[in-house]
Amino acid sequence: MDFSFSERVEKYRENLLGFMESDVFPGEESYARQMEESGDPHHHPQIVEDLKKKARALGLWNLFLPDDELGAGLAVHEYAPLAEITGWSPWLAPEALNCSAPDTGNMEILHMFGTPDQKEEWLAPLLDGEIRSCFSMTEPAVASSDATNIETSMVRDGDSYVINGRKWFSSGAASPRCKFSIVMGVTNPDGDPHRRQSMIIVPMDTPGVNIIREPTVFGYQDRGGHPEIDFENVRVPAANLLGEEGGGFAIAQARLGPGRIHHCMRAIGAAERCLRLMVERSKERVAFGRPLADQGVIREWIADARIEIEQTRLLVLKTAWMIDRMGTKAARTEIAAIKVAAPSLLTKVADRAIQLFGAAGFTEDFPLASLYSMGRWLQIADGPDEVHRRSVARTELRN
Secondary structure (H helix, E strand, O other), X not given: OOOOXXXXXXXXXXXXXXXXXXXXXXXXXXXXXXXXXXXXXXOOOHHHHHHHHHHHHOOOOOOOOOOOOOOOOOOHHHHHHHHHHHOOOOOOHHHHOOOXXXXXXXXXXXXXXXXXXXXXHHHHHHHOOOOEEEEEOOOOOOOOOOHHHOOOEEEEEOOEEEEEEEEOOOOOOXXXXXXXXXXXXXXXXXXXXXXXXXXXXXXXXXXXXXXXXXXXXXXXXXOOOOOEEEEEEEEEEHHHEEOOOOOHHHHHHHHHHHXXXXXXXXXXXXXXXXXXXXXXXHHHOEEOOXXXXXXXXXXXXXXXXXXXXXXXXXXXXXXXXXXXXXXXXXXHHHHHHHHHHHHHHHHHHHHHHHHHHHXXXXXXXXXXXXXXXXXXXXXXXXXXXXXXXXXXHHHHHHO
16 A cells, blocks of 8 residues: 555645645634624634635635546545645635535535436535535434434425425534535335435425524534424425435445545544644643643653554545545445544544643633534544444454
């Protein structure tokens, strides 16, 4: 295996690192100020549009999509190191590059499974960064770690499907820029457990689509939120069905595989930022007559963080390499493994950094608490750790 970066990737990395230093990091202060001045947790600040315009002019646009015409044409292992860089500023960088979840996953499945009409109506404006979208799969009434539990019904009625059910943690749905959701529901309740579900495109302004509430995550109200949505007799054209009826579970797996690479690499970038803050703080603060950096326990934290980051990065790059050469199915054990390893890494490094910063680490003066919540959230999002460990163990026992 060769994880060295090609000349093309090195050029992207150079451009992206320059963009982060010159525009993204300085833009974080403007972002915070514009959000506070608006008084609206779902406000779309001008700094985001400014960064998008600059990123697009630099060719840093749709880097995640392996299509030379619609995206950068980068393979998964080529995009991975770029996703890591965006993880240094997860509030701004991914969206600036039009590479933010859940849009990336939705664009991928529209690209793979969408009809020409679906691509024209929904994929094209997403690729242009004109709109946002959400993904409605998880449900409050069932253990959604097992997707075969999903109960939302999608009943065919002539040329339409009628949808009834409740979803939550549909990230981004509260944003006025979110124009549609990809909803997973049951179309064949008596079928095989993995062929009961289908996915369909539901415009957010369809009658019967009602946002019930917007739960916070560790007290944070993310822009766009993670709303609970009630679908009450929602009627959408049958032409909105993604792929074939009964193909929802397979589409979900196709969506979540590469998406987990994106999440994991961003988590590594976020961990790198925590480590940098920890190093800088340890040199500045003095306790008991010595800089914190001279304290043995602090040096252990810093060393452990570097070791764990390098280990996790190598595992994620190996997984990306396998996806590109052997396909998602062949790499499913590695995908499950990194989904456990990367969020765990981020929570551990962020937690140590918070401990080093003391009370300041809990405040909004530094990004540590937010980055910790991101890591802890990822231990459940896209499948909880226990499900992924179960998958790894089953493979190991079988082998």
